[in-house]
Amino acid sequence: MPKIELKHVTKRFGKFLAVDDLNMIIDDRAFVTLLGPSGCGKTTTLRMIAGLETPTEGIITINDKIVFSSEDGIDIPPDKRDVGFLFQNYALWPHMTVYKNIAFGLENLKWSKDDINKRVVELLDMLKIAEFSHRYPSELSGGQQQRVAIARTLATGPKALFMDEPLSNLDAKLRMEMRTELKRLHRETDSTFVYVTHDQLEAMTLSSRVCLMKNGYMQQYAPPLDVYRRPINTFTADFVGSPNINLIHGSVESVSPLVFSLPGDIKLGFDPIEKMNLEVGQKIILGIRPEHVAIAEDASMVEATILSSLPSGMETIVQLKMGDSYLHSVIFGDLDFDVEKKVGLAFTSGKFNLFDEESTNNLGQGRLKKA
C-alpha cells in the first residue's frame, strides 16, 4: 500500500527557495499531478520523493516507512525506495538496444535469464514495441522512445511511478494517444502515479488529484474538477480551464441587496449561496467561466460589444467588451458572430466564484442576476 506522505518538506538551492513547507498525502493507487508554471518547484518535489534530490528539511514517508527525515538523518537511496521514474527526455541508454534497456533493471535484481526474457517480452507486447526490440534508441521515433522508457520503468514492477513531464516532447496527436495509454497503464498496473506537468489539460484529464504549485508553495490540492469549480484563489482559477476564466475586477456597491460595480458603469447583482462578509467599497474580483457567458438577442442582463469571433466548428470563442472590461465566451455549436455588433449577455447558468482583490482568495460562490 504505497501511501506517500510529505511533512514540512523544504528545499533550498543556495538562497533560492525551491519548495517551501510542503505537506501532502498521496493515497495508494492515486494518480496525482503536480501542476504549475515552470520554476514552481514541481520537478524538485518529484525528485525529492524519488530520492534524486535531498530535501533541506522535512520528512518523507513511502508506505508508512520513513525514507527521508532531516531530523533523524535518514536518507534511503532511490533504488531502495521501490519507485520508478520516467524522465522528461526519456534518458534511454544510447549504447543499449531496446531489449537491453528494459532488461537492465531486472539484471541488477539478479533475475534468471528466462524470467528476464519472459518479463521483457510481456512489456514489449504491453507497450506494442515488440518489433523494435533489437534497435538502438537513436533509431526510434519520439513516441517509440517514450514507450521504451515506460517499459523500462515498469519492468521491475515499482509500486509507485513518478513521471516528469513525460509527454512534453511529443507532438499533439501522439500526446493525445499517450494520455489514453497512461490512464490504461494506471489501471492495469495497480500502482500509484505521481505526474509532473505544466499542461493543465493533462492534469485535468489524467489525474485523480491535482496539486497546484506556485513559487514553491502549494496552492491547492484537490480533485481536478473541484479545482475547476471552486478554485481557492485567482491563480488556480486562472491556471485551469481553456479558454481562461474571466477575472473581472470591481467593487462592492451595496451589501443588501449585494450589487457590484464593474468598470464602465456596469452593475451586477449577486446572490451568495453561502455566507460571506463583504463591506461597501471592498475591491473584489469576479470569476466567470467562459461557458457561463451566454449571448442573448435582448439585452437581458448587461450589454456588450463583440470584438472578435473564433469559430472552430464544435464551439466558438467570442471576445466581448462589457463596459470597460473584456471577457471571453464559449458558445457551443457551429456558429459565427458579427464583429462590432451590440449584444446582450446572460449569466444564468453555473455558480460564480468571488475573490478578494487584495488577498486573491476565494470569498465564496453565488449566482449573478440583473442589478
Add this chain to the structure above:
Amino acid sequence: MSAKSRLNNFKSFIKKPHNIILIVLFVVLGYLTLVPLMTIIVDTFSVHSSEARFVKQPVGSFTLYHWNKMFASGVTSQKTFYEPFLNTMVVAFLSCVMAIAVGGFFAWTVTRTNIRCKGFISTVFVFPYIMPAWTLAMAWLNFFRNSRVGGAPGLFTVFTGIETANWFAYGLFPIVIVQGLHYAPFAYILIGGILRNMDANLEEAAMLLHANRWQITRKITLPIVKPALLSTFLLVFSSTMSAFAVPAFLGSPVRYQVLTTQMFRTLNGMNPGYGYIMALIMIVIGVGILMLNQWITGRRKSYTTITGKSSNISLFNLRKARTPLTIVLVTVLVMVAILPLFSFALESFIMAPGNYSFSNFTTEFWIGAGRADIANSEPGILRNPSIWLGLTNSLKLSVIVSLIAGTVGMLAGYSIAKRRGSKLSTWVNNLTFFPYLMPSMAFGAIFLSMFAVRRGFIPALYGSFWLLVIVGSVKYLPFASRSGINAMLQLSGEIEEAGTIMGIGWFKRMTRIIFPIQKTTFISGYLLPFISCMRELSLFILLVSPSTRILTTLLFQYNEKGWNQYANAINLMIVVIVVSFNLIVNKLTGASIDKGIGTN
C-alpha cells in the same frame, strides 16, 4: 533542360555569396593542399640535387633509390626508418595513454566530484597546452639534465647531489612524460565536455533501477564516453606522432630518433628523398586515423544527441580525501604549469650554467652589450637586434596568420554550414581539415619544394615572409573552420533570412548580424591560430631565412649552440606573450581555446 534555363540556374548559383566562397576555397585549397601532396609523392621518386652524387643519376630523374634504401637495405633501413618509426609509434602511444589518463582523471575530478578550487584547476590546467610544447622539455632539462651528456648539471642534481640517470634525463621516458602532460589539457577539454554534456538522467535512471555506483560507471558512463575517449585518443595520437620539438630537445642528446627528428635531419641534409617518404607515411597514418575516427563516431549507436536538461547531478563525495586530493592536484599543476616559468627566469640570470650561487647571477644575458668571451659577443636579449627582429617577425606573422586563417575559416564555416550535405561543401570541408593531418614539418618541407621556384603568377617565395604566412594560414585553417562551422550550426538559418528579407546586403548581414551573435566562437577561431603560430617551431623551421627568423627558430638555434640562457629567456618571453594574450582575450571577449577544439 534548355540552354537558357541552364544558364539561369548557373546565374542564380553564382549570385549566392556562399557558393562563390566554396568555389574559391575549393580551387585555392585544392592547389595548396592536394598539389603539395602530389609534389611530395613525386619527390619520393626523384633525384634531388644534393643526392645526385651518390645516386649517380641526373637531378630530377626517376629513381627508386629512396624507397629501396628506406625499406629494403638492411642496417641502413633499420637505422634510418624502422627504428625511428618504432620509436615514434611507442612515443605516440605512451604519450597518448599518459595524456588521456591525466586529462581524463582531472576532467572526471572536476566535473563529477566535490573537489575544491575547481576554478583554479580548470584555468591553470590548460596552460601546458597553450605554452609551446618544448617548454616542459626545457624545464625538464633545467631540472634534470646530467653532466654525463648535458655538460652542466641541472637544478635537481645541484641541490640534491644525486646524478640523474640517462634514461631519466633523456630519451623515451621524459619525452612521454612531457608530451603526455602537454596534450593532457587537450584530452581534458574533450573528455570534460562530454562528461559535462552527458545527461545526468542517464545515470540516475540506472541508479533507480538498482545499479550500484560501480555498475553505473562500468555499464553506463564508460560505454557512453567510450567513443569520445577513442576519438580523443586518435586525435592526440596524430598530434604526438608528428611532434618535433620535444623529441628534438630530449631525444637528441642520447640519439633517440623519431620520424620527425629524422625527417629534419634528412630534409635539412643530404637526403631529402628519405624525408619526403617519411612525411608521406605520416600523412597516410594521419588520414587513416581520421577515417577510423569518422567510422567510430558515425556508427549505429550514435551518441551525438546526448544533451539534456543536465540537472544538478549528485557529485561524488570525496569525504576525507577532499582536501588532500585538492592539495595534490594543485601541487601537480603548480609544478607543471608555473614552476617551469621560474626555472626559465632563473636559468636566464645564471652566468655559468649549473652554478646557482648568488655571485654567479648576472643580468648579462638580458641587458649586457655582449662580451667576447661569452657566446661570440652576442648582446643581451633586450639589446639584441636579431631577437627584436625575431619578436617583431613572430608577432607580425601570428597576427597576419590569425587574421587570414580566422577570417577564411569563418567564411568557410559559414558556407559549409549553408550548403551542408552538398558535394561541394563536403569537399571543401575535407580540404580545410586536411592540413590538420599533415605533419607540420612535412607540410613546411612541401611548401619549400613547391615554392622554391616560380609557379605561374606566384614568384619564387623561398626566404620570403609571405611563404611563412601562406604555410601558417593553411596549416591553422582547420582550427578556425571548425569553430566557424560550430558557430554556424548553432545558428538558425532564419536569423540570416530575416535580414535578407529586410534587404540587408550580404556584407552587412555578416558583420552586423552573424558575427556579433556568435562572437565568442568566431574569436576563438582567431585566437587558436595566433597562439599556435606564436609557439610553432616545426612548421617554420625549414622555411625561415636570416631576415625572416622568428622567436621559436631563434630559440632552437640558441639551444643547438648550447647558449642556454638565451634559449631560456626567449622561451619565457614566448610563454608570457602567449599566456597573457590568451587570458586578456578570454577576459575581454569570453573566447577561449577550448571553444575551438571542444568539438570536431
